[in-house]
Amino acid sequence: MGFLKNWLSSKKRTKQLNEIAAQQNLTATLEENRSFLATIFKGCSDVVFHDFTIFGQISAVLIYIEGLVDKEKLDQNVLTPLLNKTGEPFSINTVSGVIPVSNIKELNYIEEIIDEISNGHPILLLDHQKKGISLGLTQLEHRAIEEPPAESVIRGPREGFTELLTINTSLLRRRIKSPQLKVKNIVVGRYTRTKIGVYYIEGIAEKSLIKEVMRRLDKIYMDGILGSGYIEELIEDQSNSLFPQILSTERPDVVVSYLLEGHVTILCDGNPVALVVPITLFSFLQSSEDYAQKFMIGSLIRWLRYISVAIVLLLPSTYVALLTYHQEMIPTSLLLTIAKSREQIPFPALFEALLMEITFEALREAGVRLPQQLGTAISIVGALVIGQAATAAGLVSSPMVMVVAITGVASFLLPHYPIGITLRILRFPIMFLAGMLGLLGIILGIIAIVIHLCSLRSFGVPYLTPIVPMVKQDLKDVLYRSPIWARNKRPHSTSKQNPIRQSPGQKPEAENEEELHSD
Amino acid sequence: MKVTLKSWLLLALISCICFICTGCWSSIEVNDRTFITGVYVDKGNKPGEVELTLTAPLPNRLVPGSLQGGGTGERSYAALSKTGKTIPFAIQRIQSDLTRKLSWGHTRVIVISRDYAQSGITPLLEWITRQPTFHIKTYILISPGKAKETVKLTPVFERAPSEVLREFANQKTILGATVRDFLLAHYADQGTAVSFLTMGTMPMVSEQGKKSEWAGTDGAAIFRDDQMVGKIAPEKARMLSWVIKQIKSPTFVFQSPVDHGKISVEFERIDANILPKLRGKQIVYNIELLGDASIVSADTKESITKPHQWHQLENILKKKLAKNLKKALVETQRLRADVLRLGNRLEWWYPNRWKQVKDNWPDVYQKQVFFEIEPKIYIKHSGLEGDSLWKFK
Numbered sequence A: 001m002g003f004l005k006n007w008l009s010s011k012k013r014t015k016q017l018n019e020i021a022a023q024q025n026l027t028a029t030l031e032e033n034r035s036f037l038a039t040i041f042k043g044c045s046d047v048v049f050h051d052f053t054i055f056g057q058i059s060a061v062l063i064y065i066e067g068l069v070d071k072e073k074l075d076q077n078v079l080t081p082l083l084n085k086t087g088e089p090f091s092i093n094t095v096s097g098v099i100p101v102s103n104i105k106e107l108n109y110i111e112e113i114i115d116e117i118s119n120g121h122p123i124l125l126l127d128h129q130k131k132g133i134s135l136g137l138t139q140l141e142h143r144a145i146e147e148p149p150a151e152s153v154i155r156g157p158r159e160g161f162t163e164l165l166t167i168n169t170s171l172l173r174r175r176i177k178s179p180q181l182k183v184k185n186i187v188v189g190r191y192t193r194t195k196i197g198v199y200y201i202e203g204i205a206e207k208s209l210i211k212e213v214m215r216r217l218d219k220i221y222m223d224g225i226l227g228s229g230y231i232e233e234l235i236e237d238q239s240n241s242l243f244p245q246i247l248s249t250e251r252p253d254v255v256v257s258y259l260l261e262g263h264v265t266i267l268c269d270g271n272p273v274a275l276v277v278p279i280t281l282f283s284f285l286q287s288s289e290d291y292a293q294k295f296m297i298g299s300l301i302r303w304l305r306y307i308s309v310a311i312v313l314l315l316p317s318t319y320v321a322l323l324t325y326h327q328e329m330i331p332t333s334l335l336l337t338i339a340k341s342r343e344q345i346p347f348p349a350l351f352e353a354l355l356m357e358i359t360f361e362a363l364r365e366a367g368v369r370l371p372q373q374l375g376t377a378i379s380i381v382g383a384l385v386i387g388q389a390a391t392a393a394g395l396v397s398s399p400m401v402m403v404v405a406i407t408g409v410a411s412f413l414l415p416h417y418p419i420g421i422t423l424r425i426l427r428f429p430i431m432f433l434a435g436m437l438g439l440l441g442i443i444l445g446i447i448a449i450v451i452h453l454c455s456l457r458s459f460g461v462p463y464l465t466p467i468v469p470m471v472k473q474d475l476k477d478v479l480y481r482s483p484i485w486a487r488n489k490r491p492h493s494t495s496k497q498n499p500i501r502q503s504p505g506q507k508p509e510a511e512n513e514e515e516l517h518s519d
Numbered sequence B: 001m002k003v004t005l006k007s008w009l010l011l012a013l014i015s016c017i018c019f020i021c022t023g024c025w026s027s028i029e030v031n032d033r034t035f036i037t038g039v040y041v042d043k044g045n046k047p048g049e050v051e052l053t054l055t056a057p058l059p060n061r062l063v064p065g066s067l068q069g070g071g072t073g074e075r076s077y078a079a080l081s082k083t084g085k086t087i088p089f090a091i092q093r094i095q096s097d098l099t100r101k102l103s104w105g106h107t108r109v110i111v112i113s114r115d116y117a118q119s120g121i122t123p124l125l126e127w128i129t130r131q132p133t134f135h136i137k138t139y140i141l142i143s144p145g146k147a148k149e150t151v152k153l154t155p156v157f158e159r160a161p162s163e164v165l166r167e168f169a170n171q172k173t174i175l176g177a178t179v180r181d182f183l184l185a186h187y188a189d190q191g192t193a194v195s196f197l198t199m200g201t202m203p204m205v206s207e208q209g210k211k212s213e214w215a216g217t218d219g220a221a222i223f224r225d226d227q228m229v230g231k232i233a234p235e236k237a238r239m240l241s242w243v244i245k246q247i248k249s250p251t252f253v254f255q256s257p258v259d260h261g262k263i264s265v266e267f268e269r270i271d272a273n274i275l276p277k278l279r280g281k282q283i284v285y286n287i288e289l290l291g292d293a294s295i296v297s298a299d300t301k302e303s304i305t306k307p308h309q310w311h312q313l314e315n316i317l318k319k320k321l322a323k324n325l326k327k328a329l330v331e332t333q334r335l336r337a338d339v340l341r342l343g344n345r346l347e348w349w350y351p352n353r354w355k356q357v358k359d360n361w362p363d364v365y366q367k368q369v370f371f372e373i374e375p376k377i378y379i380k381h382s383g384l385e386g387d388s389l390w391k392f393k
Helices: A002-012 A030-040 A071-084 A092-098 A110-118 A165-175 A207-218 A228-235 A252-259 A281-285 A295-324 A332-342 A349-369 A372-385 A388-392 A398-412 A417-437 A439-455 A472-477 A513-518 B005-021 B087-096 B114-118 B122-129 B147-152 B161-170 B179-187 B234-243 B307-334 B342-349 B351-367
Strands: A047-054 A058-065 A104-107 A123-126 A132-135 A181-188 A194-201 A247-249 A264-268 A274-277 B033-035 B038-043 B050-057 B077-084 B101-103 B109-113 B139-143 B191-203 B211-224 B227-232 B251-255 B262-279 B282-299 B369-381
Touching: A030 A047, A030 A058, A030 A110, A030 A123, A047 A071, A058 A071, A058 A110, A071 A092, A092 A104, A092 A123, A092 A132, A104 A110, A110 A123, A110 A132, A165 A181, A165 A194, A165 A252, A165 A264, A181 A207, A194 A207, A194 A252, A207 A228, A207 A264, A228 A264, A228 A274, A247 A252, A252 A264, A252 A274, A281 A295, A281 A417, A295 A349, A295 A398, A295 A417, A295 A439, A332 A398, A332 B033, A349 A372, A349 A398, A349 A417, A372 A388, A388 A398, A398 A417, A417 A439, B033 B050, B038 B114, B038 B147, B038 B161, B050 B087, B050 B147, B077 B087, B077 B147, B087 B101, B087 B122, B109 B114, B109 B147, B109 B161, B114 B139, B114 B211, B114 B227, B122 B179, B139 B147, B139 B161, B139 B179, B147 B161, B147 B191, B147 B211, B161 B191, B161 B211, B179 B191, B191 B227, B191 B234, B211 B234, B227 B234, B227 B307, B234 B262, B234 B282, B234 B307, B251 B307, B262 B342, B262 B369, B282 B307, B282 B342, B282 B351, B307 B351, B307 B369, B342 B351, B351 B369
Parallel strands: B033 B101, B038 B109, B109 B139, B139 B191, B282 B369
Antiparallel strands: A047 A058, A058 A123, A104 A132, A123 A132, A181 A194, A194 A264, A247 A274, A264 A274, B038 B050, B050 B077, B191 B211, B211 B227, B251 B262, B262 B282
16 A cells, blocks of 8 residues: 555656756766756756867867856856867866866766756866866856845844845854854755755754754755745744744844854745744844843833734724723723714724724735835825824724824834734734623633743744743843843753853943053 | 644634623614713602703713813703602603613712702612612712702813812812712711702803802711711811811911911821720720921911921911811711711721620710820921011011
8 A cells, every 4th residue: 555655646746857867877978968968958048068179189068057157257267278278188187177266076966967057057077077077157146235124223234135045154154253153055946946054053052953943844845945935834833823933034133143042044045034943922022123222222112012012912902892892991081082083983983993904904015015106105095094084084083093093103113024914913803802892802812812822832942931931031031131241141942051151240340440540 | 732623612612602691792882872970869849759860971062172062152061850760760761862872981970969868868879889880989969959950050160060070079179978988888887978069159250250150068968877967067077078088288277376367377298097995985086187287378477487486386276176176076976977987997996896886886976986186287387488577567
């Protein structure tokens, strides 16, 4: 039976050319190798086969993909010395000796050659040689390093990741100069052959975590990986949850701070978004900016964010619940003001809230997708819809406009987009519950969310750490932003085996004040 | 944890129960309710009947940003009145004429006519305690004539008459007795002192000089349990509110020792301590009156700034306060109404003794209770000057 199953499943896959060529060796005849590669790259007009004779003695072929290769350097550093020097004794070593290219590899298998060509490395094949030479003369067009627009800061580095994995790796390496920063590369995607880099610091990150990350990445087998979003969804613990369990960021400095705390980062070629695992809920409510300011300011802003989470999630539903069920809880004068403005409104409070919130979400989504020139048009329409005009039309009451506006402002305070969108979505079911059961419904909704959060894990770390389970020493980064000199230990959940971050007693003190003044 | 079909079914069942059994289907929009802010209770014309008047603000006539009603001079509140055999019956008759549902969550003041109060307010309290949304913090006031007349009160500074009365209580210018006080008094057969309103008319500038209704307070009505048994004068009522700390910065006037000039003092901080002591059959309450006063006016030619003169003034003031309080307490003893709820203090300090006397507490209060009043009053400031500037003329 098992055999039959295997056979059936293998039938289902259409065999790939590079799978056929997988273990095939190069042969000693150039003509044979050339024609074999030509059949493989048949119909790829951008693959160039350039035939020439080395030292006037031996025929050779240079294979490369146009556009991925630095042609100028190829001409100067490869073709010029090989064509011009004549009469020298021939061997594969002399050939590589006269080529002034640093990144040279000798290859034995057809599969390797195909991979190198696809990655933009020119291949030099020689007659009578069972080996090919790969020349690292790639030139990939890429975007300059820019500040990521979604994660801008006031005080902090302006660099963001780009689409090229090599540049991204160099951005990390520039910040962590220790050889302990390790990079593991794997290639996924049958057609896309996307290179994925896994970064960690040896000695801080736990070995079991690295193993688990590699295990989950190795499991991926599909046609193509088009971005880190694919990977995120394929390696998440609970794909059914609304809550993000992997942090995505475009900022190398954020990634470095997580690497130093023992997290693992996954970068994917062709995508500027890095994934950080494992992660807790509270990491989504922290911004790199918190550490650029004084710790008191950082702590206060962090609390402002916590309040805004409560507002995003609960304000519209609380308003609906109070207005439909618990009028006696509103102060009389406030209630009269609300009652006055609701006097002309034809809809129940729940419908009114849904109308406004959905409009707001639609406007927001429209603003994100539209080109910038149209963005101003959207903001004008938005100001009309969520503003005086809506009230004047008699469709919504002005307190409701205020509620929606405050909720909107609060949702902009969340530093990470994924958690923001989660909370924005969750407020709708809570609004329904509030409309049906009043405050009781809101409490039920909160209980359901808390139960769900308690059941979540990100790569083995409970999602609500350090609150549930309680880790006292890690509370310093949740309840407030601890001063840099007080952060003597790394977070417990990610670096148990190597907890000491810095030596204690680094709080600046004016010990040598007298010396300073005596000068 | 695996989410099984069973747990989904359980969740569905629990949500069903929540939807059906919680009684929260009674959602009513704000614009389908009318919020009663004041309840006015009178005796009906026929014996045994009660006349109920309710006031409610009219949100559609409220102009945001301005306190008074619309520009046309319309009032921004309505008053509805009906009689019935019982209070719920009267309410039902009011409700049946209304397009909106009555809501009691914002009732802040109940005005009871003297007649009704004298016949006992038990039916009213019984009805209130059964309403889930009715705040027992609601203030109770007694009107001299018909409670309904209070509605005519001209709200100059506030939006509605009930708000005027509520603000009276909030500002502690009157004895703010609440429903809660009545319930507490009921459980131990004690008493309550309630502010007694007085109504009058006077020309008001704000109403283009028209004669308008004006309300003030005139002493306090004394309740034993839930029946009004008497009334005491304002000066005494003020001392009672001092002891229950229901008064804010009271002003007192007394005469200077030599030339009998009038000296007014205002208290910045008042407090009172009550401690019961047993002396044989007698129950003696030691009442300490604490207060810091400052002189706001001293219309006297005497010097008042020397320490011994200063203390002399304090002593005069102490005597006056003690005398007034004593008079008030004796009055309550005569009416057998323990309005300060002193019985509770006895229960706290001497629970055994309380057990013996609690069954006929009104009698015990009248006969066996004695008072020791110790005023501890300090005059701390003399305002911006010492002796009167006019002293040397």
